[in-house]
Amino acid sequence: MSTRPAFDPALVTRLRAALAPERVLDDPAECIAYGYDNSKRVALPQAVAFAQSHDDVAAVVQLCNEFASPLVVRGRGTNTTGATVPVAGGVVLSLERMNRILRVSPGDRLLECEAGALNGDVQQAAAPHGLFWAPDPTSLGYSTVGGNLGCCAGGPRAVKYGTARDNVLGLRAVTGAGTSIKTGCTTTKGVVGYDLTRLLVGSEGTLAIITEATLKLLPKPQGTKTLRACYADVKSAAAAVARVMNQPETPSALEFMDGDAVQLAEAYRPTGIPKGVGALLLIEVDGNEESIDIALRAVTAALQGAGLVELRAAANADEVDALWACRKALSPSLRRIAPKKVNEDVVVPVTRIPDLVEGLAALSAKHGIRIVNFGHAGNGNMHTNLLVDPEDPAQMDAVHACLAEVFRLVLDLEGTLSGEHGVGIEKRDYVGWEIAGDTLDVMRALKHTLDPNAILNPGKALPGI
Template sequence: MTESLSSTELKACREIFGTDRFLTDPADCLAYGYDNSRRVAMPQAVAFAANHDEIAALLRVCTEHRIPLTARGRGTNTTGASVPIAGGIVLTLERMNRILRISPGDRMIECEAGALNGDIQAAAAKHGLFWAPDPTSAGFSSVGGNLACSSGGPRAVKYGTARDNVLGLRAITGTGTSIKTGCYTTKGVVGYDLTRLLIGSEGTLAVITEATLKLLPKPEVTRTLRAAYRDVKSAAEAVARLMGQPQIPSALEFMDGDAVMLAQQHQDSGVPQGTGALLLIEADGAPDSIESAVRAISDAARGDGLIELRTAASSAEAEALWSSRKALSPALRKLAPKKVNEDVAVPVTRLPELIDGLGELSRRHSIRIVNFGHAGNGNIHVNLLADPSDAMQMKAIEACLHDVFKLVLSLEGTISGEHGVGIDKRDYVGWEIDADTLALMRQLKQVFDPQSILNPGKTLPP
């Protein structure tokens, strides 16, 4: 952890931001020392950036004096990626929230990194467009934060994650050098693809200040279906069938039996008795093609173990079908506020093996595991529930988590589908990425950030 900033360092920073946008009082800094991961680490100062040039000037000061700097959006990250574990300065981009321009004909919008996902969606919707990433936190998470972790959400199954929906970036490296990546067209192969390199790098290579986002036409019609199955194996096999036919769902969400039961206890949504797993499915498209899409999806959903398949006839019915999924997070928070929530992903055809394996690990470690998530991408949120005051249970959770990651990697999966690595998964990265590849990544880190001041201690293992 960095010692208190020297008078020289304070003077240099205040020359950039003034006293009202560079705060050092611990009471002011506390709110910027934690995120949704529940980790807390106090910074020595918080800087409120107003423009790109200020950030470049700050990074030059931080490089000169080797001051750790953690860039931050709205703190919705769940892996500790925006917690300043090395102290130093937290750079918040919350005031850089402008939409700079929108070009409906080019299907693109340009914004500052602090703009909210929800504001981008509202601006795009006026022109019949949308930006694909739709994380649960979309209403209050920033575009920069979405890009830092390459956010996805339910629509990623059809429309892709942040990496698939950005045309270019403006950013500043750890030396204070400004760079511009990508272009304003959907085709462009000049130079290396630094845009996709920076997206998902969690602020360890550069601070993203502006983004040019690729927009898509909003579908004219959406239909919602809910399929209840006897057990998780039947539901997982249905996912493989659904993703193996031409009509790709625009959302495909999975809930295991425990998740269904907890959601029902929180709010009755009419799930049939005996439901061991649930799929929530959306189809979208044009009015003249939606019925054929629903038929194809319904045919794929039918199979051994199906108890009930319901199709919403109105937006109110669609909301009712989704109510079980929306009730799940509040139910889990009430049951286990200290739960361990992992966001692993495996190839869709390996989902049955993953769900079976998680059931076996739950029995072996005597740990309750509740599974739900974005089944169409093979991205399952694995929730390990335990009493944090019970030392034996917490020890069992650690052993169980190790086995969860080993299971996922044995199925050709990844330990993080969309939440990112941060600090929580950093020490497991070497399980997934081989030593030679990690060595090359560390070399890249040195090129972008030779003094290692950008979000130190995150993403790559020591």
């Protein structure tokens, strides 16, 4: 953890001169609102600055270098890992006012926007042209494009359309050293220069501050259809996932719930899942009026196999809601039992899902912690929920011991510690378990090159930065 360096109030004066007096807060009562995010962690910044342009960002970066002040960029703080909590104090730079859609070029399937633009506003600007931007995190209505890029946001439809990294063409940014850069291009192909775009995507504001983005849009399918498949056990369901992913009609969502998740949801609000179901898949396919039925048939065929207990297709909107009801009931049911549950975000290769769920069951028994799993099965991305109270110190020793073993298990299965939530503070100390020391040293050297005074988001993403 970074130590909290001394803060020179002259920085506030200089920031106010550079931006405008009313665009810099330093009253703790006002600053605190910019000190937390969806991780439920909090730390007080000494100042909050509001940028309205790329040049504002450049000016703030320059001043923070001059004063050696930590600088944490922030969209709407919807991340769950503490990535925007200013643990070392200093300045939080909010991009919420840099929210303009700069242009939409439908024929070129691209949209340019400022980093503070809401994902939902991007979707709204793209929709009249029959286009959409792929990342669909749960927070999309109120999370920013810059935040989505900084954390490499995914969501259910990543299984077909990829994550933020796969759907960005170029960026404008200010490095930690204060250099204004423009990365990538406006086209889907381009191999001139090094790929700085994807170096910044997922770097959680530790290398540079993204100020504008050129997003790759995709043509929006006319409709979706929904299937729900119940299996006797996780192994059968995982085998079905592999079959679905090995045929060309990739579904637009392929969600998984383990048996315990199903039972919890059913206990909260019964939705007619057959008894004894060990795993459930929710599948959406998309396409035009004709192609969607073909996709539906292909996926239906792939879902058939040993262990299939029940397969239902929704015939209309009400039936869609009915099929999703079990999944929708899960979050409230979990909240009722463990309002502050620990929600992990691990990934394993699809064929290792059964080993993961089996291993987690063993860890659950060993540590006396109920573990419920659901997630984006097509990518092997599992949200592993430990139903505990993180504020009960008696439980937390067991939780930490259990989590450590969960991460070891994931890595033994050739997985990765985060699929879409990112590292932030939450997983920073485990990154060294996944990435070898020499490779981490290279990452730290790149960090030092782009942010030589280590002002950008100290204490996040990588251990030792």
